[in-house]
Amino acid sequence: MKKILHISLLTLGLFTAASLTAQRKLTEATISYDIVINTSNATPGAADLLDGATSVIYLKGNSSRSEMISSLGTQATIIDGKTGDVTVLKEYGDQKYMIKMTADNWKESNKKYDGVTFAYTNEEKVIAGYTCYKAIGTLKDGTTFTVFYTKELVAANMDFQYLNKNLPGLAMQYEASIGSMKVTYTVSNINFKPVSQLKFDLPKSGYRIIPYEETMGKQEN
Secondary structure, eight states: OHHHHHHHHHHHHHHHHHHHHHHHEEEEEEEEEEEEOOTTTSSSHHHHHTTTTEEEEEEEEEEEEEEEEEEEEEEEEEOOTTTOOEEEEETTEEEEEEEEOOOOHHHTEEEEEETTTEEEEEEEEEEEEEEEEEEEEEEEESSSSEEEEEETTSSOOOOGGGGGGSSEEEEEEEEEEEETTEEEEEEEEEEOOOOGGGOOOOOOSSSSEEEHHHHTTTTOO
């Protein structure tokens, strides 16, 4: 009896170890998302401006840099993993703006995502080579959205994607909003090569600094 119990515990231990090994913590990676507009409410002009837009996430330890790149310009959100401070850089042609936020400011700007809950399903599909599972997210106001996430990858700090920060893995495809338009983000590539520290260095000049307080109520979704 003791021998059978010993074998059972050993088997359980090996299974648990294998499960843990299967999940990779993303402490350094570059994640590229393609963006597709999926609503008929957007005007053709607005949709054309965002046609072919991409979102690129650079991860290094607990720090992250998220870039939204489109024909309109580039917007980068840099999160300092040590202090929690956030800097947003907006470049639209010759116009360059910098918005600095504390960790509390960042949380306030994302308050509509606080309390989001997920209903998990058994539906699966493969995205960028990873098995993903479907979940339905619900915001406090009752708004729902669909997300496919993989259990194989998990970021060291998920604050860069506040909407999905409570998922048990990395969101590989999800619905969100850009202004009044509904869009779908889908991972096209994940690169595990080292990310340069220069990606997280803040520019010392060339940007007009806008206080966070002036942006309240004007945050992009």
